[in-house]
Structure formats: structure tokens, C-alpha cells
Amino acid sequence: MTGTLNEPHDDLLLAIERFKLVAKATHDVIWDWDLEKGTVWWNETMEEIFGYKPKEIESGPKSWFDRIHPDDQERVVNKIYGVIEKGESNWADNYRFRRSDGSYAQVHDRGYTIQREGKPVRMVGSMMDISPRLRADKALKESEENLKFAMHAAQLGTWNLNPADRWAFFNDRCKELFGNPDDKDMHYDTLAQLIHPDDRGRVSDAITRALDPAQRSTYNVRYRVIGAKDGIMRWLHCTGQAYFDQSGVPYRFSGISREITSEITSQEKIAWADQQAAMTIEGSGAGSFMVALGTNEIIYSPTMARIITGSEKSNMTREILLASLHPDDVPIRDEAYREAADNGELRYEARFIWNNGSVHWVRVLGRYLYDSLGKAVSLSGIVMDITDRIESEQRLKVNEEHLRTLIAQAPVATALFVGEDMVIDIPNEAMLKVWGKGDAVIGKPLRVALPELEGQPFLDILDRIYRTGEAYSEQGARADLVVGGKLQTFYYDYTYKPLKNAAGEVYAILDMAVDVTEQVISRQELERSEERYRQLASELEQRVTQRTNELHQANIELVNSNNNLQQFAYAASHDMQEPLRKIQSFSTRLQSTYAGQFDDNGKYMLNRIQDASKRMSAMIDDLLAYSRLTTREGEFSAVALGDIVSSVLADLEISIQEQNTEITVREMPVVWGNGQQLTQLMQNLVSNAIKYRLPEQESTIQIAYRNVEDAEKATLPKLLPDHRYIRLEVSDNGIGFDETYLDRIFQMFQRLHGRSEYSGSGIGLALCKKVVQNHHGYITAKSRPGEGATFIVYLPQPV
Template sequence: MTDTTLNEPKNDLLLAIERFKLVAKATHDVIWDWDLARGTVWWNEGMQEIFGYRPEDIESGPNSWFDRIHPDDQEQVVKKMYRVIEKGESNWSDFYRFRRADGSYAHVHDRGYTIQGGGKPVRMVGSMMDISQQLRSDKAREESEESLRFAMQAAQLGTWNLNPADCTALLNERCKELYGRPADAEMHYEGLIQFIHPDDRARVIEAVERALDPAVRAVYDVRYRVIGASDRKLRWLHCTGQAYFDPTGSPYRFSGISREITSEITSQEKIAWADQQAAMTIEGSGAGSFMVALASNEIIYSPTMARIITGSETANMTRDILLASLHPDDVDIRNKAYAEAEDNGELRYEARFIWNDSSVHWVRVLGRYLYDSMGKAISLSGIVMDITDRIESEQRLKVNEEHLRTLIEQAPVATALFVGKDMVIDIPNEAMLKVWGKGRSVIGKPLKDALPELEGQPFLAILDRIYKTGEAHSEQGARADLVVDGRLQTFYYDYTYKPLKNSKGEVYAILDMAVDVTEQVISRQELEQSEERYRQLASELERRVGQRTDELHQANIELVNSNNNLQQFAYAASHDMQEPLRKIQSFGSRLLSTYSEKLDDNGQYMLNRIQDASKRMSAMIDDLLAYSRLTTREGEFEEVRLDEIVYSVLADLEISIQEQKTDIIVEDLPVVWGNDSQLAQLMQNLISNAIKYRLPEQQSVVRLSYRTVSESERATLPKLLPDHPYIRLEVIDNGIGFDEIYLDRIFQMFQRLHGRSEFSGSGIGLALCKKVVQNHHGYITAQSQPGKGATFIVYLPQPR
């Protein structure tokens, strides 16, 4: 019978060991056991999961641990650990960097507890926790809070917070300044309402009630006037915010931001007058202008505006006709834009309009309300632009930090963050993306790569200086040349660059806040111009047009004379050059026939080379003469049966076709509009090339086919004859092919992709083909891959 009493200590030990192993497996930390007597260290599986080391691959001694501690931390960590052991203390902990298996370092929090035996530590057991992510999160939070504080200060925004329960209000310093610094006793809802202009008070109260109503929960966005509490100064404010509700539907917080817009409101009349002065410039740019009197609903518009909306400059435009021309699917876009314009005064939307001929066109509408002294809208003026050819899709903003994203999205000015020395674009708001005109593709790119047009302008140098010195920079009415809508344009901005610093005082990013003042600057410039200047410009333009017309007429005369002289020169040169070549060939033949027995092999070889070179030169002169004669007038065109041309060419190439053993497949071909002799040259060169450039190891096949060109395909081609239908003729072979990177090269004079030893020819054939096609107001191109044949594609007109 076994004595279970004696086995109880052993059982307890086994149970404790089993529990330790279970804990080591269950925890997400790295568990270690250091046997001080034996000098061995045991690690649990967390060592592999967290740091990438398999426990069985790690050396058993403590150096396997200490050697992986960062060199800058190693000495102090090891000394502190041995000090605890030597003093017999019960626990040890430290923060240091530990090397992962991939060579990177993790920030860890390590804790150990000693096990005593015989009055001294015999083991130390502990756990190591990876706190790298926690440290990064703490650092990001600190930087985000710093960015938030600066953004509020740089944007000159007032913040407010209203407690719906007791109606007490909390305003920051800027917001107090906007209200004329009211007394502490007036810092509640009823007190602050008294400082709102009497004509605006009811509208503000209604907006607050709608925002606090659980059934409505409207966004608070309103413009109104305040009369300062202490300075009695009249100010225009633009306030935005929202209410927050608990699960029962009761509001527990109502907060937002306020911005002074006094200068914007007071400048409306000047801007309206400047808009009228800019009307000529607008029309000259291709945009149409309009103005709507809101009281009578009468619309005044330019002929260009009527054309952009309806397709006809003579259309009788009313607001009803304008609405009827709007695409049904875009009605909501327009309605939403007008609803927003009633609040912020700016009309901006893009929508489709249906012309009188039923075609659909994209139009961008930009407008601005004009207000009277009491803040009532009296008219709407603006411009429309046809953007059918350049409409672009924009994506919604994606940002990395929630607090900064909320602030930037609600900011009434264009805002973006440039991170690091390379100024990588991060968190641009919608206004800034519109300023740049590049879309969301710029996010994550260095500023100089995303906006290459900034090279040579001062902004990149200013940002680099701010990153180095940490000194902020601001400027009013600064000029910026940006590529917007595919063209370089000039804009003017009030902007501020503010460096953001981390906890160490180092600049890690720069916040860019900009306000587009282009219209104000341009308006000011136009106001400074006199009527005399316009007359001078008109006179100068007329003089230059006349000068250019005379120069163009003279250039045309010189071009005609040059072409006539060139044809005469080419004819004379070809005959004068052919004569010595014929003598070279004649005397060469006589030498071969008379003195061939007296010449050694080398002499006969060189004489044959002379004969071959003279023949090639003669052929090249003939090709050049043919190329120079390729001029065709419209009166020389007639209906040409393309199949007859092809069969005539095949008869001429019969010997070459038999020698190359080529199968020629000719489908039914149509009648085209052109010159039969030039078309014969075209087909002979294309077919002979297809026969010549064959793969020697396979049967050579050449196919000729065609199809009618559709309107959509025609729109992608260079300018063709507008009143002729076109065919697409294809000459397809299964020969050696070519790389399409040489596509432009093969149609140039004397361009060869292969040596004369491989394939004969003058290098003029395809250039001649291109000249014939151009004479016929057509287009030629090719598709090919090396070793997979080639397809030469020719677009030719047909009779009307």
C-alpha cells in the first residue's frame, strides 16, 4: 500500500509546474525562467510569436538574452538585474529595447521575481511585454493634440460649447473677442442672444432649436450679425456646429466654431461691380456669364451661356428653360447646391444639361449671391463652363487622425498637412484639393512630385526653411501658378505655414492653411485699369493680327516656290545621279565578262560588291524620286476599285510569292476615293513587305481584309475628311514581327530594324506608304509582337 502523505509535496510541485506551463501558454507576454545555479534560461512560445525566435533555437545561457538587448541599453539593464540578485531582493523591472529576429528593435517592459533557496536567489522568473505600439500611440496622440491646438489658433476660429441643461456657455478667447468680450454674468444662452442683431435673432434662435430637436438634429450652420458687448462694434459671424444626444434622445452638449466674415460681406458690392468688369474676360475664356434678379426672377445672360446650356446662342433663356435643360438624374445635385448656397452665399456644382439636339454636356456652374446692407440676398451672378471634355471624378477624403480630420474637414479654409523633410501630403481637406486641382491621387506623395509646377516658385524653399528653423511664415495675396484642369493658371492666396513639433521640440510636419483671394486680387487689379488701357490693347491686337496675316501670306508664297524648286531639283538630281551609276554598272559588267579570268577571287568579290552597291543606289534614287512625286490634288481623286489594284499588284509580285511560298488570302475589298497609281504603290509596298519579312521555319500567310469605321472609332483618329465615310484596311502576316516601341520609327525615311544582310530594301517603303495615306487624308499604323507577325492598318476614304 502506497503512503500518499509522503507524495503530497511531490504532487504539489508537479501541480505547480503544470500551472506555470499553462500560464506561460495562455499569456500574450514572453515568459522566461532563469536558473541562476545552472546558468540556463527557458523561454515560452511567446518568444516566437512576439519576437520571431523559436525557443529551441535560442542558446540556453543568459548571454542569449543579454546580447539581444540594444547596445545603448545593455549595460544599465544587466547591472541593475545583477544588483537585485546580489542584494537578494525579491523583484526587478526595467524598460529597454530588445532585438527581434528580423533585426528591428521592440520597446519592452520586463519584470522578474526571484525565488530564494538557502538564503539567496536561486531562480528568477518573469515576463517581457512588447509596448512598442503603446509608445507609438502615446506619441501620435501628443502630436495630434498639438496640431489641434495650433490649427484653432492659426485659423482664428472661435470655439463655443453650450450646456443644454442649464444653458451655460463656455467660449474661448477668440470667441469672446467676436462677441465684444461680454461680462461673466452674460455667459449663458439668453445673455448671448441679446448681442445678436435684432433682424437676425429669430433666425438664429430657430437654427438652434432645430439643432437641439431630437426629431430633426439639423446641422447648425448660420450667418448673422452681432453687436459687441463692450465695444458696440458690428460684426458678421459664420457659425457651424452640432448637438450631441444621449441614448434617450436628450441633448447633452451643443458645440461648434465661429469665424468673422465682416470683410467678406462688406466687399460684396465691390465684387459684383468687378464681376461686370470681368465679363469680357470671362467670355474670352469660353465661359458664359449670367445674373439673376431674385425679386423678379429675371435672368440676364450672355450668348455663350445660352450655347453652353442649350447648344444655341440664339436660344431665348429663362430660368424655366434652364431647369428644363437640366438632366433629370442631376436635379438633386442642383437642388443641394442651391440649398448650400443659401447658407454660405457660394453656388458651386457640376451637372449634365441636354441640348436641343438631344446631346448631353457636362457644365460647371459657379455663382455668388449679392446681399444688401441688411444681409438679404438680392441677386445671383456667376459663370457656366462646358467641362464635357475634362470632367473628373473626385474621391472622398481619407485621413489618418480622427481629431485632426474633423477639424480640417470643418475648417472654412483650404488646409493640408505636409509630413517630414520631403513634405509628404497628408490630410488635405476638400477645399485644398480644389485649390491644387489634382484630386486625391496627391495624398501620400511628396509635394514637389504631386505639384511639379511649384519648381521655381518660392513655396518649396520656404517650407524647407521652416522645417529647418521651426519659424512660422504667412503671406497675403501671394501668387501661385498651379496646373488646374490640365492647364497652368495663376491664383492668389492668403496663406500660413505653421511648423508642428513633437515632444522633443523637433519639427515633424507643417500645417498649410490657405484662403483663395484670386477674385479679390483680380478685381482690385481690374478696378485699377483704365478704359484707355482697353483701347490700347485692342489696337495692339489688331496690329498684331494684321502683321501675322501678312507673315502667313508671305510664308505660303515662299512654301509654294520652295515645293516647285524641290520637285525640279529632285527630278534633275535623280537623272544626273542615275547616269554615273549606269556607267558604273555597264563598265562593271564589261570587267566581269572580259577580265574575270584575270582577276583573283578577291578582285571578283570586290567587283561584285561594286555592282550590288550601284544597284542599291539606283533603287534608292528611284524610291526617293517616287516619294518626291507623291503630291495629289483633290481634283485627281476618283472612285478606285481596291480589289483590282490588289490583283494587279499580286500579278507583279508573282515570282516573289512563288519563291517565298506565300499563301495570299484576299477577302472582298470595297471601292475607295483616291488616286489609283498611288494606291497601287501603297498596296505593293505593304504586300511585298509582308512577303519579305517571313519566318523561315513556317508557312508564310498574308491576309487582306477590311471593315467600315464606326463613329466612335473615327473620333479617336487624327482629322479626317468630314463628309466621307472611311474603311479600315488590314494587311496581316505571320512573319517576324517587330517591337511596338519602334512603331513611329518604321514610318520614317531610311529607318531599318534589320541589317541589309538579313533583308534587302532602301528603308523608304513604309515612309512612302505613310505619304500616300496622308495624301488621301487617311491614317496608317501597325500592331505587332516579335515573332508573332504584324498587322498594318490603313484608314482610307470612300466616295460620298
């Protein structure tokens, strides 16, 4: 903004008042540089953000320029003076600004010149600390880089298709999966020709369902592509989804692609091996045998001979049978025969070495036959070649170990949920850290291990995936998890991938998650900050206008209040005192003229009238003194407290002598205040100390002070931040009081003792509190009954 100084004086004052209100309302550091006087003013936010108290900063522009980072200083200063010399209207820059602790903050600073007769005479502006935003941007960038690294490590390709013009964008990995097509060939119609003809229709249908606003299906399809340049056929697994505007029109279609050629090949090999094993079993069947235990003669089928030795023509004997057993499995056979002797059932699995040296797994099932005396006479049973099954189990075990290794080494949080109950299996360390539960959750159903998921969408989504076999992913999803015994909110990008067996049935779900809590919170905070900024911008002018009207109304009410107070003071000092003076005058004349005509009771009542009128006159005088305690800052000056104490002691000399009081006064300082009111303060404190003495002991009073340290000052309310303070103490050895009544003694008309014991109106200490408040100070006391009292007063000193 560019302003002039040619407007009327009142308008300028109003503009200055508005500027101060804006300086208080904003969280930015506001500065005002008077180019003619060479002074720079800073608002209070300078201390809040950078740790500098505005009153402690040098007044010239060096207070600004010397705190700019040396590497930025010359550039910033030259640009500022360039704007001033050219008479331009504004300046803005980003640079580093030194905090009070020596560290540097990144700030965005902008200033606007105020001109008079075409010449800049003033520059005002605001400085914003943008360090938190830069740190958030850096964290977001690091998170994005980590995500890119994770996707690179997982060999994932990303793609994005514009539904409007059907042009596609692939990252480098995705281009590799399609054989690196040229940029001119990145249109959908051209890319579709790279899909295997047998799969092309299925892919087209899946895309159509995903882009249909009525269906909005998740895109999840496996198909073959023929490389654009290398001609290599690859199996791809592509997942993604379309994004729709409010009218239901798709504006983006994106997802990821992963090569699954090796997985498909392995599955085909395993399926082929399983098929071959099934054909072998079906063709050969099981071999049967019977052993006559008396002669050890073996009756067997040719299939049994082939299963044991590899040849149907083998002359099978017990010795040949034992010799064919793998040496390492002899203990297995012996243990099985010992158990069979007890229960009559023979059952074991062992390896047998064929005549050609090959090793085969055989399952032996048998049963003893007994005679009428219970003696075993024969053993009959069957043998089955289970080599294929064992090898399949071993391959499955190897694949499972491979899967466990992949999950454990995955760069993102990963876990496997097995079965309809979603039993937690092989979660990696990153996932255990996400859940905050430790490895005790392994083997438990997910809803049991993490009961806080009840009522959240994840369990229902997993159940649906298990039923339908359709993968699911979500970005920035909210999850409420109990971590460290406390329910906390996090945000994740996650994917649920169903795993299927050879029959196409889902047997487990793979969960992969990336913690994006910081990014989501940063985005939410940025959105809230932008909304607050918009609201403040729209409401600022209304608030300034409203506040100006309120201040104007308050000034009118204050003037009326002061006028009423003056009228009350006049009435109290004239109209109210006049009847009292007549009462006192006539009662005195009655006493002097007709004293002889009154009996003792009449004299007593006349004395009571005179005492009551004196007390009321004193109370009116005290109330007048209290009501007149209105002091403006302009009436403050440096006051020698020692002179005031000396004056007060001189006024109270008669009372001091009558009460035989010894008063000790230390050297007193100079304070900042109003001399007349400080005199009232000291007179009330000293007269109270004289009045409330113990009759049985000599009265002593001490008046002393000390300087107040910053730590003590910080504990006291409503002190001037730019003034030093002294602690004044008036101590006596009088009757004291119970500190339970500490707040009560400073209130109007409050007394702890009856009038018959000690005279007074009950206003003195209230007047002391009012004087101290007028001086931006603080008053309190310490005492115990019978042990004297110490009244403590905090007063400011001149700057």
C-alpha cells in the first residue's frame, strides 16, 4: 500500500490507531520504520516469535539489518534501499533472521512505503516466520522420496490415463513393462495393441466398468503384453481406480502395474507337477502286501514292488525290504513297529532307495491279524508313493519361507491375515510398530488383537475382500489405534491384496501400509490456516470499525462517570459535611451550656453523639480521599521515597511519641509515581503499624526495601514489563492478624477488631491497595497473631 501524510490530523490519528489494532490482532511481527527520524518500531510479537523484547531492541534500522544472516544481508539491504531510492510502493523478500538464542528462522518479509510529496518518509511491514512450513514441505518431500524408493524396490510401475483425450503417462518402470514404447505411442488405442489378443477384451471390459459412474469398479486385472520394442511377452498385474467430479464425469484413471511373469510360470509348473502326480497315482494305485509272521514270507503286488524298489519284477524279501529303507529313516520304522505291537496299527512315512539309486517317499499303512489266542500271525497293508506330495509340501514350505523373507524385508509395513478369522501371520517390524502391540499379536485374529478396530471400516473391508477376492486400496485413510496405552489417530496409504490357492479361493490377505500421518496433518493444518486467513481478511475491517465505535462509546461513558464522581465528591465535601458540623457544634454547646442539667445517662448519650459524628466525618474524609485516587500516566514522575517517609513521620510525630514507638528507616530509593498518593500510602501503613501495637511491649517499626529480581517479578500480576521494581516492607511487632483474612483486610469497611479496641473507618488499607493499583504495583502482607505484621509493596522505578 502507498499512503500520504497530507490528510487531516484526526484521520492520521485514526489510521495510527487502526495500525496498532492490526499489529495486536495479527500473529506476524509488525515493524514501522520512520525514514526521517531513523527509528524502527516492533510490535510485541517480536518477543513471542524471535525472543526479543521490543523495548530492549536498538531503535535504528541496525536492529533489523544486523540480525539478517550474513549471506543474505547485502542482498536484502540493497533491495530495501533500492525501493526507497526509486520511490517504489512495496518490497518483499525471503531471508534468514537471527533469533535471540542465536538460531536462524526462515522469514517472509514485506514492506510498504508511505510517501509525502512523492518521497517515501515511512515504511511499514510485517515479517512472517515460515520455518515450520518449510520443515513440513521438507518432510513431505522426504516422504514422497521414501514412497518412490519403496515403489522402486518393489518394482512397481505407475500409470495415469486421461479419460478425456485417452493419452497415458507411464513412469520409467511402467514403460519397461510395456517394452519402452515411444512418447508418440502413449495413446490408449496404440497401447491396447500391445495387449495379448486373448486378453484384450477382458482388459477393455475392466476399464469400461472402472470408468462407468454407475459402477465405479476397482480396476484389478492380470493380462499379457507384448513388448513394444523388445517383443518379450510379460504377465502384468494392474490395479487402479477412476476419479470422478461432482457431475459423475471421470477426470483421472490411475494405478500401478507389477510384473508377475515368474509367479505365473511357477504356478504353471506346480500345477503341471500336481497333475502329473495325480495321473501317476490314478494309474498305478496303491501296492498291497501281507507278511506271514511265522515264516517272514511276503506276499506282495507288482505295484508294491515298484513303489519300494522301482521294479515290478523285484524278488521282494524281508531283507530286500529292509535294505531298501533309507538308513536315516530306520529309527522311524522301528518306532512305528513298537507302537504297532501295542495297538495293532502300523503307520509311518519313510524314504526308500530304488535299484537305480533314486530316493522315494513311501507311506506304509498296516494292521496285525491275531489268532484265537491273541497271537499276531500276519501283517497286511498297503504302500503308497507320496514322493510328489512331500516334494510339493517342501516347495510350499520353501515358497512360504520366501514369502516370509519378502514380508520381513519389505520397505513398508506388511502383514498377512490368514483365513476368515483374519489370523495375524508374519507381520514385519514396521507393521508391529504401526500397531504398537509387539509380537504378542501373532497368531491372534485381527479383531481380537486390535479390538479398537471395531466400528472402523477395516474389518468390513477385509471380510468383503475374503468373500469377493477383489483387492482394495485407499490413500490417507484415518485409523484410530491404541499405541502406548493411548488411543491415537493416524493416517495411512494402504493396500489389501487377496492371496488365492490353486482352486482360486482366497486363503489369506496381504496388508501393506505407509504412514502418511505427518503429510495429512500438515495438509489439514494448511487448509485450516488458509481458511482462518480468509476469515480474518473478511472480518478485520468490521472488527476495527466495531472496536473504534466501542472505544468511542467507552470514552463517553468514562466522561459521564468522571462527572458523576466529581458531583459526588462535591456533595460529600459540602452537603454531607454541613449537617455533621451542625451536629458537632450544637452537641458541644449542649455540653458546655447545659452540662449541669444532664444526669449521667444524658451525658453518656451526648458523648456518644459527638463520637459518632466525628467517626462519620472521618469516614467521609476517607471516602473522599479514596474516590479522588484517579491518576493518569502523565501525572507520574520520579519521586524520592525517602522525602515522603520523612514528611509522613513528621506529621505523625505526636502519635509516635504518645505510643512510645521506635521507627527505623533504611535508605529509601527513587520510585515512579504520584507524590501525593504515595504520601497517603505511607501515612496509612505507618499509622496502622503505630495503632495496632501490643500494650505490654515496646512498639518498634522498620521501613526497608530491596530490588526485585526478574524471577520474582514474573510471579506477580499486572506489573509494567519495561520497568524495574522495588519491594518496600513496613514491619511492626504489634498484634498481627491471621493470614486467613489476608484478602479481607484490603476491602472497604472491613475490620478484624471492634471500634472499642481500635479506632478507624476501615478504609485505610483499601485506599493503600487503590494507590498501589494506580501505580501498576502489587500489595500483600505476612503476619501471625501476636507476632507483628509486615506489609509488602511492589512499586515501579523510573526507566
